[in-house]
Amino acid sequence: MVVMVLTVPLAAVLGAATAFGLLLVTWGLLSHDDSGPVDSVMQSWWSRLAATRGPVDRRRVALCLAVGVVVGVVTRWPVAAGLAAAGAWMLPAIIGPDRDHARRVARIEAIATWTEALRDNLSGAAGLEQAITASAIESPEPIREEVTRLAVRLQRSWRLPDALRGFADELADPTADLVVAGLVMAARGSAGQLGDVLGELAASARAKVASRQRVAAARKRNRTSARVIVGATLAMAGMLALLNRGYLAPFDTPTGQLVLLAAGGCFALAFAWLGRLMRDRDASRVLAGAAAPDESRAVPT
Structure with a gap:
């Protein structure tokens, strides 16, 4: 009983922290207003990141956030939501066509x-x-x-x-x-x-x-190996979620x-x-x- 009482608040804290982190990432990616009091170190870091990565695709950001929300709702795991959003951002460049x-x-x-x-x-x-x-x-x-x-x-x-x-x-x-x-x-x-x-x-x-x-x-061989790993992992997780x-x-x-x-x-x-x-x-x-x-x-x- 005590474990259950502790589990609910901790899960809520994890979920809130994940949501807050996603909001901060979204705000940092989409914000173009430099009039507010932004910390100089973070501003310099973001400027260097933007210079090396180029312009941010807002539709891609929205898609990643949507994937994270869907996974979070289905699994009720805040960590899974964050990992799904990060995977939707990273994996297309690795397992997708070049x-x-x-x-x-x-x-x-x-x-x-x-x-x-x-x-x-x-x-x-x-x-x-x-x-x-x-x-x-x-x-x-x-x-x-x-x-x-x-x-x-x-x-x-x-x-x-x-x-x-x-x-x-x-x-x-x-x-x-x-x-x-x-x-x-x-x-x-x-x-x-x-x-x-x-x-x-x-x-x-x-x-x-x-x-x-x-x-x-x-x-191409590396991409094929990565696709097999990702596909097998997602297929196993999906089968366990549905069948057991x-x-x-x-x-x-x-x-x-x-x-x-x-x-x-x-x-x-x-x-x-x-x-x-x-x-x-x-x-x-x-x-x-x-x-x-x-x-x-x-x-x-």
């Missing part, structure tokens, strides 16, 4: 094709600017918009180095940075053997595509919730480590921090 891979590979292949076209145009063009303008006519689809803007800027009398840096900033790709660096050096008067350099850069880009394909194959609810009765207690939290923490650490292994590490740019295009850089005609 949609960004095809886009990254297509962009690198497009950069290689454009570099080869630029090399071929140099032999019949009056200069580098004319070769770039001519290459925009049949530039590959993944980078056509950026190449077209580069050609338009050159037609508007932009300085070639400034236009090229803006082009690199728009593509934000390490392979494109290497090509642009070679073109910038050529624009400054170091154009010796530029055609050979562009040919080597194009070959290097295609080699990188092949390397990415091999890495993607290895990551009494087997899960120990989790109704505060001690059971702590055990569930520890088990969920182990899974979270394992999946975080797996996500780190799957992360694309080829992100170091040669021209990182290149200034964005500015109309003031155009040369008056």
Whole structure:
């Protein structure tokens, strides 16, 4: 009887703490008002996090919270609600399809094709600017918009180095940075053997595509393993909840919730480590921090 009396308040406290934590996370993700008295340390931390993670998808946040609420209502376990919300946020990037891979590979292949076209145009063009303008006519689809803007800027009398840096900033790709660096050096008067350099850069880009394909194959095996683990775990939990609810009765207690939290923490650490292994590490740019295009850089005609 005493245990039951203690269990209810503790479960209520755990539920309230979980709900309060989810509210704080939601407020931090969705709030854009900096007028209130926000602690400087937390504000600095959140600024760095936002800078590295990019803009937050509100629909994704709402979906994760909805999953947490549904699991909490069905199981009446506050820890399960929090773990479900966290899993809905983390797992799609680990067990879901790698949609960004095809886009990254297509962009690198497009950069290689454009570099080869630029090399071929140099032999019949009056200069580098004319070769770039001519290459925009049949530039590959993944980078056509950026190449077209580069050609338009050159037609508007932009300085070639400034236009090229803006082009690199728009593509934000390490392979494109290497090509642009070679073109910038050529624009400054170091154009010796530029055609050979562009040919080597194009070959290097295609080699990188092949390397990415091999890495993607290895990551696919990891994703398959993660899907099997997650699927088996969820299937077992669902079967026990439907067919033998009494087997899960120990989790109704505060001690059971702590055990569930520890088990969920182990899974979270394992999946975080797996996500780190799957992360694309080829992100170091040669021209990182290149200034964005500015109309003031155009040369008056």
